[in-house]
Amino acid sequence: MSFDNAYESLVEGHEEKHWAFGTGFTHALSGVDRAISSTVDRDDLAAYCLMLGDDALVYAQRLAEWCAKAPELEEDVALANIALDLLGQARMLLSRAGEIQGTDEDALAYLRDSSEFRNVHLAEIDCGPGPGGDFATTMARLLVFSAWRLALLHRLTGSADPVLAAVAAKGVKELTYHRDHAAQWVLRLAGGTDYSRERMVAGLAVVWPHLDELFTAHPIEHRLAEAGVAVDPAELRSEVDSVLDTVLGAAGLTRPDVASVPGGGRGGVHTEAMAPLLAEMQVVARALPGGVW
Amino acid sequence: MVSARQVAEQVLDPELPVLTLADLGVLREVSEVGDRVVVTITPTYSGCPALDEMRSDLHEKLTEAGYRDVEIRTVLHPAWTTDWISDDGLRKLTEHGIAPPSRIGPRAVGPIPLTLEPPKRRVSCPHCGSARTTELSRFGSTACKALRRCEDCREPFEQIKEI
Incomplete structure (x- = not known):
C-alpha cells in the first residue's frame, strides 16, 4: 500500500486515532527490553517516568512560548530546538508510564489536571516572555534546569530499567548542549552592559528559590533509587552546585542571596503559574474531546 | 526480487x-x-x-x-551518533553544500565537560574550501544542524553538528 503523506501511514493499522501520533514506542520498541524486573514496583516506575516526563513536557511548553518573541531569530530557533528535544524525551517517558498504567501519552499530556502533574516547580514558573521574567531569567532557568537534568540523566544511564537507561543516554547528548547554550548566554549577558548584567542578576534571583526542590527526593524516588532504577536527587547537589559555581564564577557573579520557597511538584502541588500553562497546552484537546486530524 | x-x-x-x-x-x-x-x-x-x-x-x-x-x-539503544554517518555520507553532504561533522569517537568517562565558549572547531566551507569559517548559531533549521558562515566567500552554510 502507499500513502499520500506520512500521517496516513501512522493512522493505518491503529484502531484508535490520536491527538498526537504515537512514537512507535508502544508498538515497536524492539532492541530495548521493556520487561519490568519483578523487584521493581510497577506503579512506582510509572510514577517516576511521569515525574521526569512531566519535567520535560512542561518545560518544553514554557520554552515554546518564546518562539517568535526571542531577541533574535537564531534564538527563536534555538529555544524551539531545545523544547523539541525535551518534548521527545517527554513522549518516551509518558509512553512508558502510559503503557504501565493502561493509558497513553496523549491522555497523560492533554487530559490530566494540575494536581496530577509531577513536575518540579522550576519547570512551570513563568520566567518570560510573560510577566514573570525576561530573556535573562529564561537563560537562568535553562542553566539551572539543564545542569540538573544532565546530572540526573547522566547517572540514570546506569538504571536497572533498560528503557530509562536508553532514554537517559540519548538525553545526555542533548542536555549537554542545552547547558552549554545557557552558560554561554549567562556569560554574555553578565559581561555585556551594566543593564544586561543587572537583568541577569535579577533573573538568577527569580529561579534560585526553586533550587532546593530539585534535590529533595520524593518517597518514590527513594524506593526506586534503592532498587537501582532511579537516582536519588540529593546525590546530584554537589555536581550541580559545582557547575553553577563555575558558570557564575566565569561571569563574575555570585549566588543570589534569596530564601528557598516550598516545593511539592513531585506530589502534585503546583504554583499558580501551572493552571494557565496547562490551559494553553490542553485547550484544543479539551475543547474537542476525541477529535482527530 | x-x-x-x-x-x-x-x-x-x-x-x-x-x-x-x-x-x-x-x-x-x-x-x-x-x-x-x-x-x-x-x-x-x-x-x-x-x-x-x-x-x-x-x-x-x-x-x-x-x-x-x-x-x-x-530502537533507542545505543544512541545515534554522527560517527555513524558513513564516509560516503560525509562526502555527499559536502558535495551538497552542507559541512559534515567531524568524527568524535567514544566519549571519555567521567563528568561531562562544560563549554563556556563556542568551540573553535575547524570547519571548512563546503563551497570554497576555506577554513576561515565562524559559527553563527549552534541551532539551525533542524535539530542536527548548526549555521555557519565562510569569512572568505561570505556564503552562509549549514553544518551537521557532532553529537
Whole structure:
C-alpha cells in the first residue's frame, strides 16, 4: 500500500486515532527490553517516568512560548530546538508510564489536571516572555534546569530499567548542549552592559528559590533509587552546585542571596503559574474531546 | 526480487535527501523471512519529527517492492551518533553544500565537560574550501544542524553538528 503523506501511514493499522501520533514506542520498541524486573514496583516506575516526563513536557511548553518573541531569530530557533528535544524525551517517558498504567501519552499530556502533574516547580514558573521574567531569567532557568537534568540523566544511564537507561543516554547528548547554550548566554549577558548584567542578576534571583526542590527526593524516588532504577536527587547537589559555581564564577557573579520557597511538584502541588500553562497546552484537546486530524 | 536490505538502504532521509537512511546511520537492521521484513531504525534526536516520515517511507518502498508484511521497529539503544554517518555520507553532504561533522569517537568517562565558549572547531566551507569559517548559531533549521558562515566567500552554510 502507499500513502499520500506520512500521517496516513501512522493512522493505518491503529484502531484508535490520536491527538498526537504515537512514537512507535508502544508498538515497536524492539532492541530495548521493556520487561519490568519483578523487584521493581510497577506503579512506582510509572510514577517516576511521569515525574521526569512531566519535567520535560512542561518545560518544553514554557520554552515554546518564546518562539517568535526571542531577541533574535537564531534564538527563536534555538529555544524551539531545545523544547523539541525535551518534548521527545517527554513522549518516551509518558509512553512508558502510559503503557504501565493502561493509558497513553496523549491522555497523560492533554487530559490530566494540575494536581496530577509531577513536575518540579522550576519547570512551570513563568520566567518570560510573560510577566514573570525576561530573556535573562529564561537563560537562568535553562542553566539551572539543564545542569540538573544532565546530572540526573547522566547517572540514570546506569538504571536497572533498560528503557530509562536508553532514554537517559540519548538525553545526555542533548542536555549537554542545552547547558552549554545557557552558560554561554549567562556569560554574555553578565559581561555585556551594566543593564544586561543587572537583568541577569535579577533573573538568577527569580529561579534560585526553586533550587532546593530539585534535590529533595520524593518517597518514590527513594524506593526506586534503592532498587537501582532511579537516582536519588540529593546525590546530584554537589555536581550541580559545582557547575553553577563555575558558570557564575566565569561571569563574575555570585549566588543570589534569596530564601528557598516550598516545593511539592513531585506530589502534585503546583504554583499558580501551572493552571494557565496547562490551559494553553490542553485547550484544543479539551475543547474537542476525541477529535482527530 | 530485490532484497529488502537493498530496498531499505536506498530510502532517502526526509530532511537531508542527499543521504540515504543507511548513509545517515539510522538504519540499524533489516531482517527478511519469506515475504516478511522487519526493519529497525533509531532516531537521531529524541524529538526528531522526521522519524515518522522515515517509517512511512520505508513502509511504502518495501511494499512497492513486493513485501507484504513489513514491520518498522524503533530502537533507542545505543544512541545515534554522527560517527555513524558513513564516509560516503560525509562526502555527499559536502558535495551538497552542507559541512559534515567531524568524527568524535567514544566519549571519555567521567563528568561531562562544560563549554563556556563556542568551540573553535575547524570547519571548512563546503563551497570554497576555506577554513576561515565562524559559527553563527549552534541551532539551525533542524535539530542536527548548526549555521555557519565562510569569512572568505561570505556564503552562509549549514553544518551537521557532532553529537
